[in-house]
Amino acid sequence: MNELRHQIETEPQSRPSGLQVAYVTVDEKSEGQRIDNFLLKVAKGVPKSHIYRVLRSGEVRVNKGRIDATYRLQLGDIVRIPPMRVAEKPAESAQFVPTGEFPILFEDAQLLVIDKPAGVAVHGGSGVAFGVIEQLRRSRPEAKFLELVHRLDRETSGVLVLAKKRAALVNLHEQIRGNAMDKRYFACVAGQFPNARQHVKLPLFKYSTPEGERRVRVQADGLPSHTVFNRVKAFQGYTLLEAELKTGRTHQIRVHLQSSGFPIVGDDKYGDFALNKALSRSGARPGIKRMFLHAHRLTFTHPATGEPMTVSAALPAECVDFLQQLQHLGDAS
Numbered sequence: 001m002n003e004l005r006h007q008i009e010t011e012p013q014s015r016p017s018g019l020q021v022a023y024v025t026v027d028e029k030s031e032g033q034r035i036d037n038f039l040l041k042v043a044k045g046v047p048k049s050h051i052y053r054v055l056r057s058g059e060v061r062v063n064k065g066r067i068d069a070t071y072r073l074q075l076g077d078i079v080r081i082p083p084m085r086v087a088e089k090p091a092e093s094a095q096f097v098p099t100g101e102f103p104i105l106f107e108d109a110q111l112l113v114i115d116k117p118a119g120v121a122v123h124g125g126s127g128v129a130f131g132v133i134e135q136l137r138r139s140r141p142e143a144k145f146l147e148l149v150h151r152l153d154r155e156t157s158g159v160l161v162l163a164k165k166r167a168a169l170v171n172l173h174e175q176i177r178g179n180a181m182d183k184r185y186f187a188c189v190a191g192q193f194p195n196a197r198q199h200v201k202l203p204l205f206k207y208s209t210p211e212g213e214r215r216v217r218v219q220a221d222g223l224p225s226h227t228v229f230n231r232v233k234a235f236q237g238y239t240l241l242e243a244e245l246k247t248g249r250t251h252q253i254r255v256h257l258q259s260s261g262f263p264i265v266g267d268d269k270y271g272d273f274a275l276n277k278a279l280s281r282s283g284a285r286p287g288i289k290r291m292f293l294h295a296h297r298l299t300f301t302h303p304a305t306g307e308p309m310t311v312s313a314a315l316p317a318e319c320v321d322f323l324q325q326l327q328h329l330g331d332a333s
Contacts, residue, residue: 026077029145032170035060036069037147039081046084054082100135105311110168110304111161112136112146115313118157118290122148132160150176153251155268158185158295158313163303171303176248182299183245185253186232186315188292188322189262190272193231193239200256201226204249215269216251218259225249227256235326238265242296253293265322266291286325290318 030038039051039060058066059082062073073079106113114132116122121131133148140146149161149172163169175181205222209215226246233240239262243253251270257263258270266276266288280289299310315323 021083022081024079024081026073026075026079029166030073031075032166032173033073034069035062035067035071035073035079038073038079042081043084050084054084097130097134097138100132100139102132102136105159105313106309110163110165110302112164113159113161113298113311116152116157116160116295118155118316121154122151122160133162136162149173150248152295153254153293155266155291156185156293156295157316157319159298159311160295161298161300161311168303172300175300179246180301182297183248183295184297185243185245186292186294186296186319187241187243187253187257188265188319188326189239189241189257190237190265190275191239191262192234192237193229193241193262195229196231198229198260199226200229200260202256202259204252204255206250214250216249216255218255223247223249225252225256227253229257233323235323236329238326240323264291264293267293286322286329288318288322292319292322294319 024042036051036055039046039055040048043051052069054060055067055069059080060067061080062071062077064078064080102117103115104112105115114136116132123131123133133146137143137146143164145163145165147163147169149163149169152158152160161172163172172181202218202225203220203222204216204225205219206214206216224247228244228246230242230244231239232242241257241262245252254264254267254270258267263271263275265271265279268276268291271291278284279287281287294315295313296315297310297312299308301307302309
């Protein structure tokens, strides 16, 4: 990225701040990257909210044309970057990111696949100072490239894939867009799930609460969303499900289950809040203090070898313990 910054040519502007417009020519290292992620790297220290503001305003141009935040850069593109003020003392805040290592499920020159614990965000933002990606970058200063391939909610545990090369990231994103990546989750829900296999196709709409929190609801003009639920085990008052993601919308599994009448145990956004409180009490039997949603298996094609591969993450101990408690209550009749 330092090499890229050296390619910047500036256009003098008659601005009181003395700031300048910058023009960047996209090279092989940045080819295929989304424009928003590109700007977040080039404009170090600029608040994320400001990056998206200038994108929405049309001040960022590619080849003299307007683009949105999802545009993927092509080799040779010329990006116009408007003047942007750096946040105060960015380096000082960065030093508070601790180094972090997580259980490694698979690693080679292209990929790093970890078992993310519940309660850890995948990246900083929205009130979170840092996440998995910042901690891993801090603990691996020699890594020239390390990016998230996909995301997991903060309270969701399990398989998380990171790319160690730009080409691997682009390839895996193509697999995701083409529905060639098979994502499976375990979810324990309240209630007796009636069908052994059930397709849920409900459109999902993203919005923000008055407090600024991100939420999703079923709405007719929302994005098409499809989840398949397979019943794994029925207990008294609860059901263990496996979820197959056919689309990858924000909070998709959680909202599809809630809207179907089967909230995920421990879900603090879309769950049964009274039940969650009872389950989280000290000494509660059955009891659990987290959301029971775990990304247990991911199948995809290796971006370099072309070979199919499957990576699995075992259920965390607290989830296994909860299922054992349910087993003691007895199976559903």
